[in-house]
Amino acid sequence: MPKFYFEDFAPGWTAEYGPRRVSREEMIGFAAQYDPQPMHLDEEAARHTMLGGLGASGWHTCAVMMRMIADGLLLDTASMGAPGIDEVRWLKPVRPGDSLTVRGSVVGTRASQSKPDRGFVTFHWEVFNDRGDKVMTLVVPQMLMRRNGAA
Amino acid sequence: MRYFDDLQVGDRIELGTHLFTAEDIKTFASQYDPQPFHMDEAAAARSHFGALCASGWHTIAAWMRLRVLYAQREDAERLARGEVLAKLGPSPGFRELKWLRPVYAGDTITYASEVAEKRVTRSRPGWGIIFARNTGTNQRGELVMSFIGSGFVERRPGAT
Numbered sequence: 001m002p003k004f005y006f007e008d009f010a011p012g013w014t015a016e017y018g019p020r021r022v023s024r025e026e027m028i029g030f031a032a033q034y035d036p037q038p039m040h041l042d043e044e045a046a047r048h049t050m051l052g053g054l055g056a057s058g059w060h061t062c063a064v065m066m067r068m069i070a071d072g073l074l075l076d077t078a079s080m081g082a083p084g085i086d087e088v089r090w091l092k093p094v095r096p097g098d099s100l101t102v103r104g105s106v107v108g109t110r111a112s113q114s115k116p117d118r119g120f121v122t123f124h125w126e127v128f129n130d131r132g133d134k135v136m137t138l139v140v141p142q143m144l145m146r147r148n149g150a151a
Numbered sequence: 152m153r154y155f156d157d158l159q160v161g162d163r164i165e166l167g168t169h170l171f172t173a174e175d176i177k178t179f180a181s182q183y184d185p186q187p188f189h190m191d192e193a194a195a196a197r198s199h200f201g202a203l204c205a206s207g208w209h210t211i212a213a214w215m216r217l218r219v220l221y222a223q224r225e226d227a228e229r230l231a232r233g234e235v236l237a238k239l240g241p242s243p244g245f246r247e248l249k250w251l252r253p254v255y256a257g258d259t260i261t262y263a264s265e266v267a268e269k270r271v272t273r274s275r276p277g278w279g280i281i282f283a284r285n286t287g288t289n290q291r292g293e294l295v296m297s298f299i300g301s302g303f304v305e306r307r308p309g310a311t
Contacts, residue, residue, distance in 0.1 A: 083250060
């Protein structure tokens, strides 16, 4: 049974999840399958790109963040998925061996007008590397069940 | 890749299709998004989705793959014609991502990309940023996802 429902979140809520280390092998494996650009695959080729060296696909950073939030929060939450993402900013490259952590806060909440069993909690997530650099930010309205079901 | 200066708002490309098998959906989910409705048919049947469906991140990762493969095919054709390739840089981010409908096991998604906006950057001389509206449509013709992506694209040498 989920521990957390829509009603458990409000502005002022904060959390931190991770760390999760992103190995060179995982980074290249993701890129080979989903984003096979030289800057994500090959150290020598990446040196000559704007990243200045091998960097993770931004989608991989999103996926790693998703996993930290799933493990830390969503698997204990009455999550119904997300209808989308308002905005993602990729601020700095994620390098092989970086350990990422994610810090979150609640921006706002609203009960669904059309469906009384659910509501939306908008989270602002910030991903940091182990040098303290902010590498990514993301704003997402998460759909959660209300505690009393179809109240 | 074509140079920033040669891309026009409204330019649209069809990227190809991706079939989401149950096995692929679960493999991606087990690594990055292990919520029950992406992992297990029975749990998904009890959820509001009603059946096993792909992580939204998986539906975009498949778009990215097809976008890169398209660019590689296009580059090969340009090289064969003796043309110079423009460099493609990283992306500063994206916005307005909408997961409009679930992508269920067995769905085939057709992806497309259309130039929505061009912006010259002061911070990176020699580069511009292209914003593109990227979409995925299922085999029933329903839009399943849409977002405004962005990426650095090299400017034509000497362009101002």
